[in-house]
Structures are given as structure tokens and as C-alpha cells.
Amino acid sequence: MAGDAPRLEVWLLDIAVPGPRGTENRAAVRAGARHALRAVCAACLGRPPDEVPLRHLCPSCGADDHGRPYLAGPDGLPHISLSHSGRRVAVALSDAPVGVDTERVRDDIDWSRMRALVLAPGEPEPGGREAWFNRWCLKEAVVKMTGDGLRLPMPLVRLEPGGPDGWLRARTPGASGWVRGLAAEDGWAAAVAVAAGAVPRTPRVHRRVAAAPGPFRNETTQQEVGR
């Protein structure tokens, strides 16, 4: 994949969950997020939602009923990533391993106590609450891209400027890639990371799931998976 700019598509969706903001039932949110992920994959691959070969694998315990989502099947199916915070869901699809994160910008975190948990030695401190959430999203997107998740301490994620179009070089002890913030509005932060040598294409951010077949439709893989 090195040398080839990977395709990248991102969805930022609001799911319907009963109750006022901040009181969302966790199980309902998780179910809604999975439903949204399946709908996005269905639209992208051009196949019915119940034919999307969506699986999960927990990197910590190995269980297949939770953890990192992936599409099971022949090579050529996109890598996927899912994040949710409250009723906001972020989904990313790419040719390369991808990680996405979204967080609601909240008041209840004392970031001054989080420095050692987030920042690498010498890393400039974010200025203000939104900047802290943005930094958190950048780093969490990277550890989701690598598959480590939050088992990898965030100070081991190093972000270096210099990429075009807002992309930052991201390095961990075992991997590297690209990460950038997403234009998330109204109190939400979001970021996407892609494990690729070449700078990914500028992510297209979708705010709804279109019914038309999407950019990752592939007749060959569709046939093989649909057998």
C-alpha cells in the first residue's frame, strides 16, 4: 500500500436514542452505533445490511461479541473503525487500517491531571478544553488504527506536523501512519488515523448514510462474500 494514497471515507452521524443528552443508555447507544456501522458498510459495499460480513474481535480478551469491528472476507474489503460518544457516531472506511474517534467536549475532565496520561515528553500542552479533546481524539484514533486501543499508553503516541492538508505524522513504538482532526462542530471533537506510507486522500465526511452503492463497492468481493 506504500506509495498509494488510500481511500478514506468518514461518517459523522447522530443516532436516535431516548432520553435527554447525557443520559443515554449505554446498551442502546452501542446497539445504535453498530446499526449505523452496518448501514454505512451496506451502502458502501452495495449489498443488503444483513449481508454485510461484520464481525468483532476484542484485542484484550479475544471475544467475538465485542471489541474492534472488521469485515470478514476476501482481501479487498475495506478496513473499518467505529466510535461513539453519547448519540454521536463516527464511522471510517479505508483501504488501509483505520481508526476513528469522536468525543463530546465536556466540562467534567480535569485535564491538568491528565497530562502524564496523554502527552509525550516534550509535547506541547493543548490550550483549552476543546484543544485537549482534539488531542485526545487524535491519539485515540491512532491507537485504534494500530489495533492497540487504550492498552497503548497515549504518551507513546507521537504526533509530528508536516503533512499536507492538516495531516499529522503519527508514530507509536510499533507502527506509523497519518492522523488528522475532522471538522466536527457544535461541541464534538473527532479525528481519523490511517496506517499508510502515503498521505491519505482528504477524508470526505458524510452526515447521512446514502442508499446508493458507495465507494468501496467491489463486484469480485461481493460475489465471494455473498456465496
Ligand SMILES: [Zn+2]
Ligand atoms: Zn474483551
